[in-house]
Amino acid sequence: MRWPHYEAGCHVSDPNQLTLALAKKVLERGARFDAHDVREIASQDRGIVLSYGDGSRETFEAVVLAAGAWSQPLAARLGDNIPLDTERGYNTTFPPGTLGLSRPVVFEGHGFVFTPLDTGDRIGGSVEFGGLKAAPNFKRMDVLLRRFQEFVPDAVLQGGRQWMGFRPSMPDSLPVISYPTQDRRIVYAFGHGHYGLTQAVVTARIVTHLVARTAPDIDPGPFSAQRF
Numbered sequence: 001m002r003w004p005h006y007e008a009g010c011h012v013s014d015p016n017q018l019t020l021a022l023a024k025k026v027l028e029r030g031a032r033f034d035a036h037d038v039r040e041i042a043s044q045d046r047g048i049v050l051s052y053g054d055g056s057r058e059t060f061e062a063v064v065l066a067a068g069a070w071s072q073p074l075a076a077r078l079g080d081n082i083p084l085d086t087e088r089g090y091n092t093t094f095p096p097g098t099l100g101l102s103r104p105v106v107f108e109g110h111g112f113v114f115t116p117l118d119t120g121d122r123i124g125g126s127v128e129f130g131g132l133k134a135a136p137n138f139k140r141m142d143v144l145l146r147r148f149q150e151f152v153p154d155a156v157l158q159g160g161r162q163w164m165g166f167r168p169s170m171p172d173s174l175p176v177i178s179y180p181t182q183d184r185r186i187v188y189a190f191g192h193g194h195y196g197l198t199q200a201v202v203t204a205r206i207v208t209h210l211v212a213r214t215a216p217d218i219d220p221g222p223f224s225a226q227r228f
């Protein structure tokens with residue numbers, strides 16, 4: 001079998017470091033970071049009221065709802081029934097350099113990829129419709145590791161850290177980047193499925209325009225919350 005080699009291919013060597021670096025920049029520019037469990041979002045004349053798990057509330061001029069796979073019930077509070085589901089995915093990260101590959105490899109048609117990260121050699125993939133509450137089923141990862149070893153028999157599959165995450169997925173594989181039906185002081189930004197890291201910058205650009213009520217340089221029409 002011939003596999004294509006993408007000369008211009010590149011990858012993020014550490015998603016955590018990227019996220020921390022972006023957060024640092026944003027904080028340097030004057031942002032404030034507060035962690036809250038948002039239970040309710042209400043559109044009122046005086047502003048958008050968020051109710052938190054600790055019983056407190058805050059009112060804002062504008063709100064971006066970007067709660068990944070957990071966004072659906074909050075959007076429903078605003079009157080939008082959006083068919084967001086989660087495709088759960090798995091990965092295992094082994095000590096750096098132990099799997100014998102020096103570059104990312106997509107095992108096309110086999111449902112998994114290999115990525116050499118700064119933090120370790122990662123094998124990831126799988127799509128599981130298991131909802132937001134069920135415990136991870138790491139037997140799925142065992143299947144991927146067995147398949148990987150068929151391609152790379154010398155790989156040392158020991159000392160791996162397992163992980164399961166929730167892709168926020170839409171039936172048409174397009175995100176929702178949009179005003180809710182009833183209030184243009186709120187912007188939805190969720191549903192990026194398998195490509196949320198890749199698409200984050202472009203999404204942020206569109207969101208910036210929607211919050212500022214200026215015209216985005218990319219047509220947001222295909223990402224409308226009203227398309228269903």
Ligand SMILES: Cc1cc2nc3c(=O)[nH]c(=O)nc-3n(C[C@H](O)[C@H](O)[C@H](O)COP(=O)(O)OP(=O)(O)OC[C@H]3O[C@@H](n4cnc5c(N)ncnc54)[C@H](O)[C@@H]3O)c2cc1C
Nearest residue numbers: 037038067068070089090165166192193194195196197198
């Ligand atoms: C195994 C796997 C591999 C992947 N590989 C890639 C890849 O190679 N490239 C790529 O581009 N993408 C990849 N993705 C997809 C990517 O991770 C997602 O698309 C992306 O994380 C979605 O970003 P998000 O900010 O919308 O949601 P999330 O990253 O899920 O963030 C949502 C945040 O909202 C918070 N939240 C939820 N509910 C509330 C609430 N009520 N109150 C307060 N906070 C709340 C959550 O705690 C979370 O921090 C992968 C996903 C998985 C699972």
